[in-house]
Amino acid sequence: MLNSLMAVALVLTALCVALAALYILSISHQRRQFTLGQMADAERDTAIFLFDDQNLVDATECGWAMLDAVEKQKNKSDWMQLSQVLRSHFYDLDTRISELGENGELDLLAxxxxxxLRAQLRRGLARIEFIDDGPNTSVDTHxxxxxxxxxxxxxxxxxxxxxPIWREDENRNITWANRRYLDLAESLHPNPEITPWPPHKIFDKPHLAEVTDHDLPRRVALPGGPEGHRKWFELHDLVLGTETLRTALPVDRLVKAENSRAEFISTLGKTFADLSVGLVIFDRKRQLAVFNPALNDLVxxxxxxxxxxxxxFRFLDHLREKRMMPEPKDYKSWRQQMSDLECAAVNGTYEETWSLPSGQTYRVTGHPHPEGAVAFLFEDITAEISLTRRFRAELEMGQSALDCIEDAIAVFAPGGTLAMSNNAYTKLWGCDPESTLLDISISDACMTWRHKSRPTDIWDRxxxxxxxxxxxxKCSExxxxxxxxxxTCHIKPMVRGATMVSFSASTDLPASPMRQNHADGNQVAKRLSDRPIETHTTTNSA
Known part of the structure; x- marks a missing residue:
């Protein structure tokens, strides 16, 4: 009997413990299952959220609509998704929401x-209410x-x-960023466990109050890639109310092109600096844009x-004052000549030789350049002109020497073309090689010689x-x-494959037959007259 009573007591004790546990669990479950269903119907059109720490427990229809407007991103809590929307209306949201645990209530104005924004802490849950106090708070579903x-x-x-594109508030805190910005921030600050919000500020841009020109972009370079190549961006700012929309445009190709252009210009400048030809370029407004050191040495x-x-025109005026251009007859005609010079240079047809009073000779050439610019080249050709004149004088002297020779002389170049002849050649053969513009070959010359001489095979040889x-x-025929x-024809080889053919003609012409018979009779008569006269005496005998 005692054992039965003890068994019943144990059963009753276990039942009481079970009932107590169920009661405790029901109270805890009731606290955790607190939903928005107990709210008044007037609050259902308001965006209300229930959060257990950073996890969303429940929301009204308008609340879910607000969250649906935000793109879900991995590694971002529900509170981070919602705060991304609310930060655009409440600047100090993160700071004030952290005070909710101490104060229990929070009321913010946008x-x-x-x-x-009203926030209350109830039974361990945070109730966030976003209220629109506008004149028409009813929700139009469409x-x-x-x-x-x-x-x-x-x-x-x-x-x-x-x-990348992102927005910053007055305190330079990032309130929104697109996917490209987040990916770039994650690549520069990798952290696979969690994606921070707000993301890292990867562009060091000064405050807008320090920027004097918002339309002028600023270039920045970010390290990137395993090889350490820098990524270049141009930062653009646009003020939108109390926030700033910032854009970073990639300009890697532009920077590379500009660097290549700078290197090319540097190489070109070094090349121009080593040129002995003076170069000066005038832009479309006819202002001097580029010149090299040789120009200063020449002019x-x-x-x-x-x-x-x-x-x-100022440049040309100074050239005239320095007597570095031909002296004009009058200033008016000179100005017109300079206008013609500019027009000719623009058309790419100007080229002139300037003989200066100092005895120097310049070749001036004008060339058109893109976008209306024009370039002038100044080249000192004094030595070239002197050499040409000396060479021309030597040719004239050599030709004069050939003309003084009585023998007819023809000089043939290595290709068999007649290069020189003298006056005696023209007089002997009755043709002047200078009167024709065509080249006279050895075949043409032999044909002329053959037609004016008796048959012989000398011309072929x-x-x-x-x-x-x-x-x-050497040979003679x-x-x-x-x-x-x-x-008598003399053939003599000359230097560099040239050949000289000279003709020595006798001064006496052969006599005709009648003249020859007459001359013979005169010679006979002369011989008879020169003989002594013999006297014969006849003696008669008695």
């Missing part, structure tokens, strides 16, 4: 509209749907932009004057001797002209 669609479209657009203009970027460079020996005049 800076950009008739919005309020308008809300259109706003949601527009927000989704704008979000999709910004997320697929190929460059003797002060370097201060050239650095001052004078106009084209002369043609072979001139054309054959392997058989270069004798032939007769059509009038019977005896001519």
């Amino acid at each position: 800076h950009d509209g008739p919005y309020r 308008h809300l749907a259109s706003l949601k669609e527009e927000a989704a479209s704008l979000r999709s657009t910004t997320e697929h932009l190929p460059f 003797s203009l002060p370097i201060e004057f050239l650095v001052g970027k004078p106009s084209l 002369i043609q072979i001797a001139v054309a054959d460079h392997n058989r270069r020996e 004798v032939f007769h002209l059509l009038n019977g005049r005896k001519v």
